[in-house]
Amino acid sequence: MTDSLNADLRDIWVYLSASPLAGLTMTLVAYQAGLWVFERCGRRPVLNPVLIAVLLLAGVLTLSGIEYRTYFAGAQFVHFLLGPATVALAVPLYNQFQQVRQSARAMIVALLVGSSASALSAVGLAWVFGGSAATLRSMAPKSVTSPIAMGVSEQIGGLPSLTAVFVILTGIIAATFGTWVLNLARVTDWRARGFGMGVAAHGIGTARALQVNEVAGAFAGLGMGLNGLATALLLPTLYRLFW
Amino acid sequence: MLGTLTILLLCQLVGELIARLLHLPIPGPVLGMLLLFGGLLIRGGVPRAVQDTAGGLLRHLSLLFIPAGVGVMAHMERLSGEALPIVVALFGSTLFGVAVTAKVMALLARNTPPRTGQPDTSTQTPETAP
Numbered sequence: 001m002t003d004s005l006n007a008d009l010r011d012i013w014v015y016l017s018a019s020p021l022a023g024l025t026m027t028l029v030a031y032q033a034g035l036w037v038f039e040r041c042g043r044r045p046v047l048n049p050v051l052i053a054v055l056l057l058a059g060v061l062t063l064s065g066i067e068y069r070t071y072f073a074g075a076q077f078v079h080f081l082l083g084p085a086t087v088a089l090a091v092p093l094y095n096q097f098q099q100v101r102q103s104a105r106a107m108i109v110a111l112l113v114g115s116s117a118s119a120l121s122a123v124g125l126a127w128v129f130g131g132s133a134a135t136l137r138s139m140a141p142k143s144v145t146s147p148i149a150m151g152v153s154e155q156i157g158g159l160p161s162l163t164a165v166f167v168i169l170t171g172i173i174a175a176t177f178g179t180w181v182l183n184l185a186r187v188t189d190w191r192a193r194g195f196g197m198g199v200a201a202h203g204i205g206t207a208r209a210l211q212v213n214e215v216a217g218a219f220a221g222l223g224m225g226l227n228g229l230a231t232a233l234l235l236p237t238l239y240r241l242f243w
Numbered sequence: 244m245l246g247t248l249t250i251l252l253l254c255q256l257v258g259e260l261i262a263r264l265l266h267l268p269i270p271g272p273v274l275g276m277l278l279l280f281g282g283l284l285i286r287g288g289v290p291r292a293v294q295d296t297a298g299g300l301l302r303h304l305s306l307l308f309i310p311a312g313v314g315v316m317a318h319m320e321r322l323s324g325e326a327l328p329i330v331v332a333l334f335g336s337t338l339f340g341v342a343v344t345a346k347v348m349a350l351l352a353r354n355t356p357p358r359t360g361q362p363d364t365s366t367q368t369p370e371t372a373p
Contacts, residue, residue, distance in 0.1 A: 023310075031306045050305045054312040061316060068317045075310035081300065082307045084251035086272035087258070088297035090279035091289055106351030114344025122336035131328035135321070139332055143340060146311050151270040161314055162321065166333065168312035171305075173337045181338045187345040191352060196345030200337055207305040221301070223344070225276060232269045 022066075023074020030056045043211065045179060050204055051172045082147050085203075089225045096218040103191060107226070110192075114199045115227050118143040119235065134159055140239075141231055142166035145202040148228040156239040171204025178208065190215040198223025247296035254278045 016022045033056060034049030041047050061071055072079070093100070100107070122139045131139070137158035141149040146167045153163035174197055182193050194216030197205035202224045210217030258278060259271030267274070283289055289297075315322065322329060 027306075027309055031303075031309055050308055050312060053306075053309045054315065057309065057313045058316050061313070068314060071313065072310055075313070078307055079310040083255050083272045083275075084248065085300050085304055085307055087251045087254045087275040087279055088300050090254075090276045090283060091294060091297035092301065093276075093280055094283040094289055097284075102355050103348075103352045106348050106355070109351055110344050110348035113347045114340055117343040118336050118340030121339050122332045125335045126328040126332035129328035129331050131325050131332065135325055135329065139329075142333070143337075146308065147272050148270045161311075162318050164311040165315045165318050165322070166329075168308050168315070169333050170337045171308065173334055174341055177334075177338060178341050181342050182345055185342040185346050187342075187349045189349045189352060192345045192349035195348045196341045196343075199344040200340030203304045204308060205341070210302075225273075228273055229269070229277075232273060 018070065020074035020077065023071040024077055025074075026057060026060065026071070027053070027075045027078050030054075030060075045176050045208065048172050048175045048204075048208075050168065050207075051176070054168070082145070086145060086147060086225075086228070089221055092218050092221045093225060096222065099191075099215075099218070100222060107195060107222075110195060111199055111223070111226050111230060114196065115143065115230050115234075118200050119231070134162070138162040139166055141235055142170050143200050143202065144228045144231045145224055148232050149202075152232055152235050155236045167202065168204070171201045174201030174205045175208035178205065191219045194219035195223040198225075199227045202228070244292065244296045244299075247293045250279070250293065251275075251297075251300075254282075 030053040031049060034047075034052035037052055038044075038047045038049045057071070060066075061068065119140050122142060123136050126136050126139050134157075137156050138153050138160075140156060140158070141152040141163060143149075144152070144167070146164050149163050149167045150160040153160045178197055178201065182196065187193055187196070190213050194206075194209045194213070197209045197216070198220030201208075206217065206220040206224050209220035254275035255272050256275075258274030258276075261267065261274055262269055262271045
């Protein structure tokens with residue numbers, strides 16, 4: 001009796017660990033657990049929902065011996081939505097177009113300065129501290145949203161999946177310590193605070209900005225879109241010029 | 244919702260096609276965003292359904308990064324082998340990037356106050372700011 005139950009459970013486990021259902025469900029459950037902890041503990045930035053979800057999932061996968069590839073076969077349905085979500089950024093961009101046009105010049109300059117500051121300091125610091133060539137190349141586009149960053153990484157000879165990891169870590173660092181560094185720099189303009197988060201830390205920075213202030217959120221979304229565009233256009237071109 | 248999702252996917256698909264046909268360095272979804280933005284400009288407004296679905300998708304934007312984030316597992320060897328350059332570069336460049344972008348923007352935009360009709364939020368305390 002117990003033997004057949006055990007055999008059944010084993011069969012169920014084999015089925016579930018190989019079907020997309022488990023990976024997909026685990027991702028949604030982990031995200032909502034992350035959100036719950038974040039809301040319950042006073043929305044402290046250190047308790048970033050993405051960070052909590054990633055740690056939870058990595059822990060569960062390691063303990064249960066499920067390979068990342070198997071997990072991703074299910075989670076890819078969530079991952080796929082990054083494409084349509086990037087297209088959907090046209091909506092907040094359109095909604096804020098008036099306000100955007102007014103500060104267009106300031107934004108373009110801040111975009112170009114901030115975008116190159118992020119990419120150059122990332123590559124420079126990694127180089128100074130002895131990072132490998134593959135790490136440097138994968139590091140360069142890490143400030144922009146992952147579908148763009150991964151595409152750029154591939155074009156300049158980086159490892160797209162490593163870039164994706166750098167992209168997420170960048171977002172989590174900004175969401176966690178962004179408030180602190182913006183206060184340190186004495187920036188009080190919500191447009192500027194949001195724009196900085198979006199340019200330097202893409203969607204996770206934007207998600208954080210949206211949690212705090214609507215204007216900051218709109219400018220963050222715009223900063224993320226503009227830097228995605230700037231990075232996609234400029235980084236491969238610069239790379240081809242200098243290498 | 245279904246209609247909007249179709250529009251989003253169509254824009255992405257056309258963007259993808261243009262990028263590949265013309266060998267552009269821009270990813271398809273970004274071209275798709277520009278296409279949709281152009282469409283909204285021509286139409287002169289965002290339909291209610293598009294507003295709602297896009298808002299819903301973007302509200303949980305951070306969820307969409309989790310599958311790639313878990314990929315940290317697959318790169319543990321490299322990450323621990325090059326921990327110092329990676330940690331220093333990620334922390335340094337991210338915080339530097341946020342601060343520099345925001346500072347430049349704040350300095351250049353101080354003469355154009357936020358649009359009238361909206362509360363001037365620039366004097367709020369930044370304690371809870373992003």
